[in-house]
Amino acid sequence: MRPLRALCTLLSLGLPLGLLTGCMAPPLETSATPTRAAQQALPDLPPMKLFAASGAPDSLPISNADLARDFLDLSFQLESGRSLPVFTRFEGQIRVGLAGQVPPGMARDLDAVIARLRREAGIDIIRLPSGYEGNLNINAVPGEEIRKELPAAACFVVPGITRLSQYRQARRQDRTDWTRLKTRSKLAIFVPSDAAPQETRDCLHEELAQALGPLNDLYRLPDSTFNDDNIHSILTRYDMLILRMTYAPELRSGMSRAEVQARLPDLLDRLNPGGRNVAPRHLGATPQAWMNEVARALGPGISPANRVRGARQAVALAQSYGWTDHRLAFSYYMLGRLSQSQDPRAAHRYLLQAHQLYSRDRGTRLHAAHTAVQLAAFALAGGDPEKALALLxxxxQVAREYQNAMLLANIEMLRAEALEQTGQPQEARRVRLDSLGWARYGFGPDWAVRARLQEIAALNPARGKSL
Incomplete structure (x- = not known):
């Protein structure tokens, strides 16, 4: 299940305007007058830009010891914490059906990820022609219909059914219980038909990964979509390796954890030979207490004050565990974003701490790009466009490599504003125009693109905005 962006994907910069603390730092109003260049860009938007159909950037080498531990923890437990008695996967060819209110571009994005699954994970998977039902069926339905079933979900995958209308009855009959499966034979994925193109694509990647492979998420994984922080919007090389392991001939549905564990050393020697000589990271397990505080900070129906308390406690717990990794950084990031409206200066300090932690490891350079955007917004609001340009x-290029149009649009919009403030109007106009094509893919409707453009223009302190 992919959580609602508005609740749980702070780093995606995809929060609707005015929700929680707003989308940029410091808190913004959308009524401010944009710059002249921004006004010129408002009436007509350029065509939507699309990423080339390619794989994700190379991942850092990973030890086979870490990979074996990750695979077992991912494959034999649900996100809820319930244990899975046996290993399950599809046996035989996976035939994907696509139905419902399919928005423009969704079939293209689906074909792209299916091609990657065949090429990078070695999975026998095809998409059926329109109108045909497969053993894995993707349904595009209005987001409101998804939220009627799971209020905090943007999209989800479930066994035992084909259509959303079957969900409630199947759930009452326990046909949607993953712990009862011995193999995977019929699954359905439900994605929003009315979301921004990137949100729909991200749902396709995450839900396909869980439909085909592990059902768990682990906060200790920095380079994976199998992580509830939702930093990665497309399947990573690490994810493809996990899925290649899932469909390795050494494994089969119905195996116990011990049986799978016994086969992993030889399997990993074959699939990840370099991992024999990589030192394991030995990142500790993520305690439930910390995850509970993250849920309090980001979950549905929580008051702003209680969100901040949850983020503060997450930082305190992370420090008490002695963490120095991306989980401590994420704790600071949550606290920084959620503190912006009450204490912008403190929020800046927290975001800077998150950025410094993310910047220490090449494996979290995507994370650092997100925090750089937040800090650049502070720099612009503080009248320091040169610092904003340095941060950005x-x-x-990182956003392009990871195919995150929303992040890329924010970077380019901020750069354009900084360039204009440093007396480079022609370059600012070029960069801003480029940002709008990516924003149409990342943010969706024209009003959302225009609102974000005006929001960033409002950071200019010459128009009365300051920290």
Whole structure:
């Protein structure tokens, strides 16, 4: 299940305007007058930009010891914490049906990820022609219909059914209980038909990964969509390796954890030979207490004050565990974002701490690109466009590599504003125009693109905005 962006994907910069603390730092109003260049860009938007159909950037080498531990923890437990008695996967060819109110571009994005699954994970998977039902069926339905069934979900995958209308009865009959499966034979994925193109694509990647492979998420994984922080919007090389392991001939549905564990050393020697000589990271398990505080900070129906308390406690717990990894950084990031409206200066300190932690490891450079955007917004609001440009330097390439149009649009919009403030109007106009094509894919409707453009223009302190 992919949580609602508005509740749980702070780093995606995809929060609707005005929700929680707003989308940029410091808190913004959308009524401010945009710059002249921004006004010129408002009436007509350029065509939507699309990423080339390619794989994700190379992942850092991972030890086979870490990979074996990750695979077992991912494959034999649900996100809820319930244990799975046996290993399950599809046996035989996976035939994907696509039905419902399919928005433009969704079939293209689906074909792209299916091609990657065949090429990078070695999975025998095909998409059926329109109108045909497979053993894995993707349904595009209005987001409101999804939230009627799971209020905090943007999209989800479930066994035992084909259509959303079957869900409630199947749930009452326990046909949707993953712990009862011995193999995977019929699954359905439900994605929003009325979301921004990137949100729909991200749902396809995450839900396909769980439909085909592990059902758990682990906060200790920095380079994976199998992580509830939702930093990664497309399947990573690490994810593809996990899925290649899932469909390795050494394994089969019905195996116990001990049986799978016994086969992993030889399997990993074959699939990840370099991992024999990589030192394991030995990241500790993520305690439930910390995850509970993250849920309090980001979950549905929580008051703003209680969200901040949850984030503060997450930081305190992370420090008490002695963490120095991306989980401590994420704790600071949550606290920074959630503190912006009450204490912008403190929020800036927390975001800076998150950025420094993320920047220490090449494996979290995507995370660092997100925090750089937040800090650049503070720099612009503080009248320091040169600092904003320095923070954003090289970040657009990272966003392109990870195919995150929303992040890329924010980077380019901020760069354009900074360039204009430093007396480079022609370059600012070019960069801003480029950002709008990506924003149409990342944010969706034209009003959302225009609102974000105006929101960033409002950071200019010359129009009365300051920290």
């Amino acid at each position: 330097s090289g970040r657009a």
